[in-house]
Amino acid sequence: MKKQLKADLALLLVTVVWGTTFVITKNALKDIPTYNFLSLRFILAFLFSAIFFYKNMKNTNTKTLLYGTLIGSVLFAGYAFQTLGLNYTTASKSGFITGFSVVIVPIVSALLLKRMPKGSSIIGVLFAIVGLGLMTLNTDLTFNIGDFYTLLCAFAFAFHIILVGKYTTQVDSIALAVIQIGVVGVLSLIFSFTTSKPFIIPTTTDIWIGIFITGILATSGAYIIQNTMQKFTSPTHTALIYTAEPVFSAIFAFILLGEVMSTKGIIGSILIVMGMILAEI
Template structure:
């Protein structure tokens, strides 16, 4: 098994985890405030990684710390803008605009990493966007304040993906991910104390969600993302991550009985097709 194939499999696994935990997070944040939940979720993740890899954090170098804080801030802004945007726009539009990073990543990658986008990658990006548009139903063309905030969320996540691609190959990826998680926990805690009334939950369902997302969807997922993205391009990773709403829809159907429309099924098929196409070598590479 090649490094690239192994990386793709692990990144798909991460996307499955993120998509399948969406309904769990949604239920938990209906009980406790959002930033309160994010603070506890990322704090749990940090504690887990600190216990497992504490020695690496003690010996972290200046470069790794600085870029980790930068990428962690982008990660936090993605969550923050997405959450604020949901107050002023619909969930379907939020899902579509958030996924717009699949288009932004190739642009940023070309600008910052001087990467040339192949014809196959361009087609994959287009298919992913069409699929995303179909799977996020009831999307209208009116732009409001919430849509603008959600667009900033997409920009933030796009920067996070590109920055990981840029720095992951040259830093200790475990420390890289751990500091990012600490940054999100810290900033979420600050916002929670300013705008919410943070509490320690007593609800078992909330604690189940916190432990599940803290360990698997955060500590494990972000460590894998930071490690495996070193072996692939930012654009390719973005195409894989765009499958998150597909797995979210499948989970909602299996767990909550939510019906998948024909449009959603076609959209999911196009997104899966975009990922398969992105795995194929381009003609440019074959000529080389």
């Protein structure tokens, strides 16, 4: 099996895991504040990763710390906006709007490389914008605040994919992933203590199960896989694989939460997926 095919299959597995997190996170946010949840999730992921990959962490240098801090800060912005958005929008809508990041990746990549996007990319963006409007705009053509936060998260995740693709070949990819996870945990903890609500240590099993699933599988495992596998594929190719994430999020939201999209929402989600694929081909 070719290295790129192995990388693609591994990244597809990541999208399945991430598809479940929208439902898990939305349920957890009923009982625990946003940054409180993020800090527990990412600190747990960091401790697990640092212990499991201590040999990689021993060789961490200044360049790895610098790149990890930069990428981790962008990743924190993505999760902060996404988790805030989930307080005000549905898990399925959040999944599709987050998936809009894969449309942004080829456009930003083209701008950074100072090349005009291909016609298919432009058409894909137009499809996705129309789809996003159908999914998120109310009858008076206004954004739900949760949808707006989630759109900001999509831009942050797009830059995260690009930055990982740029720097993961220059340093130890596992150490880079662990550092960025730690940065998200520290920033989340700082924001948690500076908000009005007190820091909460969960006492229910359901929340801890959610923290372990999102922390160990969806954070530690997923980002180490992404950082390692992106050596063998491009940021644009990675983004194309991630088009499956909103589909999985909608499936899990329907099965676990009973969320059913409106006809307008279904048409919008189809247009977004079509736009994603057109932008990446």
